[in-house]
Amino acid sequence: MHDLVIFDCDGVLVDSEVISNQVLVDNLAHHGLHLALRECMSLFVGGTMVGVRDKARAMGAVLPEDWIDQIYAETYDRLRAGVPLVPGIADLLTGLDQKGIPCCVASNGSPDKMKITLGQNGLWDRFKDVMFSAHVLGTGKPDPKMFRLAAEHFGATAPVVIEDSHSGVTAAIRAGMRCLAYAPHGGGEKLADLGAEVITDMSQAHGLLGL
Template sequence: MNKPDLVLFDCDGVLVDSEHITSSVLQDDLARHGLIIPNAEIDALFVGGTMAGVMHTARSMGATLSDDWLDHIYGRVFLALGEQCKPIPGIEGVLDALDRAQIPYAIGSNGPLAKMDVTLGCTGLWSRFEGRVYSAHDCAASKPAPDVYLKAAADAGIAPTRCAVIEDSATGARAGVAAGMPVFGYARGGSREKLAPHCIALFDDMSQLAGLLGL
């Protein structure tokens, strides 16, 4: 594609290296509540979704979770993220390239704003996105629905077809496609096969993204 007029980033796993931290906390906490999930399955079950979705799925699998579990797990996750979260290697170079090209960018995430306050704050990325951070918690539906990406594009006054979405999960990539936006898949680990059907290009190193965007 030609240079986009707006680049929309997922947050977890694209801007901040947070998903392995969250998965570890979830695995430990669910084990305490009677549900043992192997390492190989935890990401496949939960990456790209919402904590409410985790709660529903975990209960269906036998976890004994109280009605206030979401408050409990967010507290544990936020603490771990604040101590351990780092930016995805190379992401600041991508943002620098977008700034040089005068192309605006924003975030569209299934995570709550409170979580992004933590992850973007401790990684030093908050100032680069302030005022352009969108959470599906503030929309009618979360990804794979397109709502959060359509909201970001509408607020910027840019047509969906002129946006580019950067995602690392099939759930998020499907949201971009549903919004009518070309999706670039950040494929690390075993995510390539799941991303491929929804993306116009895949990459596994952030240093490749600027070239894919035509910068």
């Protein structure tokens, strides 16, 4: 039995990736880089915004020095308009509670962003004291440090990570942790190749976690 479940936030707890990436698509188009939404998500999901900026510039985007502040502001405004929970997450959290299995969040996103997305869904109070952010730690996925710190915090010896990105799965595998990769829209083969067990619906996690 696992003694800790570590959730990524965007795309795993809250269905925010499409929203955030559409903001990115629209913004980059104004700076000379035209991408389709699916292409944008393939390139950038799971990365840090510094990494997004550098990759976009390498692809020809002419970005101002304060671009990161600009894109955060645009993204936060859009997220405040409403972000739903990922289907099945509420039931999964209930199942973990019934088994007494603790859980936490580990994300490359900022606490400010998670306060917006989790706050409107009733999860901020649940996770605010067990939240590991690359913005706070100074290092993000695919570095496994975030996951290792989370396990240390709980004294967990058999943690499992639920992720949706290449960088997140890589971090989990590097940390020596079991990883479930949520891939509802395809692309699971690449995550499986990294060592994850792919699920396409959160209800599948119940059996895999022994709930």
